[in-house]
Amino acid sequence: MNMKSILNQTLETLKEKGVCADNLRKVTAPSELITQLISTLANLSGDYKGSYSPAPDYQGLLRQFNALQQLNVSFGKQLTFYREKAKQDRDNPAELKRLQDEVNSERGANEQLTAENERLRAERLEADAETERLKALVLTLGGNPEAWERNALCFDISANDMLRIIDAPCMIIKRGNVQFKVLEMLTLTLVGDNLSALGVDYNTGQVISRGVVHKANGDMVASVPATHISTLFRNMKGEETVNVRCDQDRNRLIIRTGKNAYNIPLCMDTIPVVDESDLTAKYSITFPANMLHRTLQRVMHSAGKNDVRHYMNGVFLSLDKNTFNAVATDGHRMSVMTQDVLFTNEPQEEIVTPVAPASLSGTSSGVILPIEVCPILMKLLGANQGNFRIDYSESYLTFNLGDVTLVSNLINGSYPDWHRVAGVVKHNTEKFSINALVLRDALSRALPLINAGAVSKNANSTGVFVFKSNALMIKSPNQNLIECKEVLDIEKVAGEQEDKIEIGINCEYLLRALNSLISHSDEETEITVALKDTVTGLEIGFGDDCCDIIMPVSLADLQDLIGTLSPESISADELHDDTNTMMMTGFDGKAHNIGLGSLGAIDSRILHASLGVFTESAEICKALVNTIEGQSLDLVNLSEEFGDLNWYSLGVFPSASGIHYGRILETNIVKLAVRYPEKFEAFLAHDENRNLVEERKALVNGIK
Template sequence: MKFSIERADLVKAVAQAGSVVERRHTIPILANVQIEATESGVSFRGTDLDTEVVDRTAAHVERPGATTVSAQMLNEIARKLPDGSLVTLSVDGGSDRLAVQAGRSNFALATLPTEDFPVMANAEYSANFSAPAPVLRRLFDKSKFAISNEETRYYLNGVYLHVAQAEDGQVLRCVATDGHRLARIDAPLPEGAGDMPGIIVPKKTVAELRKLLDDDEAQIAVSVSDTKVRFATPTLTLTSKVIDGTFPDYTRVIPSGNSRKMEVDASDFARAVDRVATVSSEKTRAVKLALELDRVVLSVNAPDAGTAEEELAVAYGDEAMEIGFNAKYLQEIAAQIDRENAVFLFNGSGDAALIREGSDLSAVYVVMPMRV
């Protein structure tokens, strides 16, 4: 194998493929990336057995071939080479070393046999469709903050991607919850997605997926089966196992009878929550909302640190009430709201609150109250 590649392309490809590689692993080859050179270009593949990333890039290939090499080592070398340099990577027949040469720099890196490298088997995908990158980015970005980190409820450790029935027809929906807050985000149903099985996309995969979704012009090819999901662009493919579990019936925790409505500027509200929460030694400290006619008073009482209070003008015309929430949860939800105003719908001080982005029903958030 022998090929030449621009240093910037090498850095990007190794970083992309190596992003899923676990640094500490009992199987040595899982610390490596697989490099495969063909007449059409070069691919870099990394895996942790649950997730696989393949980055394809252009290169001048003199001799096709394949090998595997330490992802961390190759990444470090590529990053330290001079900007604009042309890098030649080669393995001579019978050699167990990958030669990396750029200008006057020469490296010889240990390799492992490519036939030992685990490649994720192609599944029979029951649904195949494509969606614009901004649509998928919105679905996952707005829901991922509510993913649970509690390993005992492993089925909450991801985003539930499925087809759902909304008021005006079927939608592609992402839901995440940790039992304390919930995010439900809808998008128009892409053609071909109607028969898609509901899947739970793991948290690590959601983080890796973000790299495919930065290009606003990109169309993402999505393939789904009961056990795997694949997201692909012409140059990058992310394949992942899905979480083997049943996502709970989230519709039961989304309140439908909350009638007390408060409308507030989302950014003003987020900043006010942040300010009053400053006196709390823990971000989990409850912030109390005291609602009266067209105003809300936010307050925190931390006996070991002090107290804080701030008043905001809001649109509120129902009877006065007090309710407490985790300050961090309120800030995270407010950060998701793109529209100017956030709409809070309350029932009572002991009931979950529903939060919307203005009149937009495609993004709904639920947060459980705290005792104050």
């Protein structure tokens, strides 16, 4: 086969791969074989017109590199072709030698191509390094390196402006959320020059804050750990220009200032947000910002925290005919703040009271705001002046505070009838006028000593208050290890002048109430304390719009408790004789000196039933703890444990005691009817408000 035939075959092979002379016109190589091949291809195919020259630019070099790789593959196929021809012509030594020489020549050409490939690769790496060097140079000169990437999503902003945008959403985000890491994220949304930040909490709600940026390029949505970005910008205070870029290819938020750069990983999970359709307002009320701030400050200290009665873990906000009320209670104390409402459909510029639509006049409605929202709302209200709007929807309250919007969850449930409790204390006959500042200072001195000298947690914070016509004495209980006494001048403004009232009061509750009243009262410091007896609530009032009610502590029960725990009531022998007795703390909070032999006085089956209920209850609690720690709720296990508990309580105990379980249940219903004559009231569930004598009579009569 002559050279022309081989070249024709080579041409066909190259054309099959899409390679022609025009594609190879810019291949740079010293090999004469490549030059000859290009010329031959041009002469045979006639598809190339022009002269061969190396590529002058970077992109051209890349095209040459790819073309050389294709040519290398083509030469490999040629070698295979030559080998097959050699097998066919092995009987012709001369032809075989000629083909072998051509193969060696092609091998040399391939080696040259490999060297050329390495050279082009090195040039490409060098060009990449030069690009990075030029970017660094631009940074050094104070320029914007994102100009190298025209499609980058980025913006400029000062550190202080960024903090103003992200601070409010970061307040609601809880750190260390092991189960839901997505709730630790802050979501940044850029649309045009407008930047918004979103923080979410399942139990509380969400906060959205808005601001304006500079040199924005493209829209973006990026979620990053709130702690990381908040800490970073707090340490950048004073920086006038901070560049923020979203690198979607690497899932990073890149923050640059000066010569410094920080890469924060993006969260790719979906952030749970409240659906816009759920925020459709049924009605709206406009408030002065400072008024609602003072209202929450007055009442929130009385709200329950982690109370099993979930509806008490919040502040009750209500429209009651023509007044706006804010109420908080944990069952032991209650704070109330009222304000007149202006009902009108006319726009109002400067307002001093809440303004509601005229259609709401004379109506009554209320919602329970979670206590976790209140500190956040207080900070936002403290930073705002003027008016703001609250939108009431089915399940949310939306506070529109200028550039910040707080969407709060609402607590489902019926709030206690606070009007009934407030109505009871309105009949208190003994009223005293006291200087709030003097009383607060006295409690601040006495409370630490009362707590330090208490012999039981149940006696903590309890002080004895002795009211006379012109003096108030505050002292620690008689059995406290530390004695203290404060005497204050007061004025009796109503009641019997000669009566003396001695009452137990939780000093911590009273101190918190005084602090909130003083902060609310501005300049005036005189308060009114109204009481009736040792069981009716104590009313602390300032004016007609706000008051606190604190339930008294039974000094008789306290005396009995302290007497039981008093070191003098336990002999040295009883304390140290571990063989015959042991000290145990009962569920009533009292310490009991139990002789081990006394267990024999208890019917073994009743003891068995009692301990069985205890152990099965512990198993139920363990299953719930496992669920709280992240495991799925095991209903099969819970059903088993409840079944075991019922066997002990409805099987073993009735059999051992001779009291049918049906009678036990009926008697309990009668007892509850004594405790709640009309309906359930949380206020009546506390021991100090129960008629324990009548309840006991009901139990005795039912069991007979």
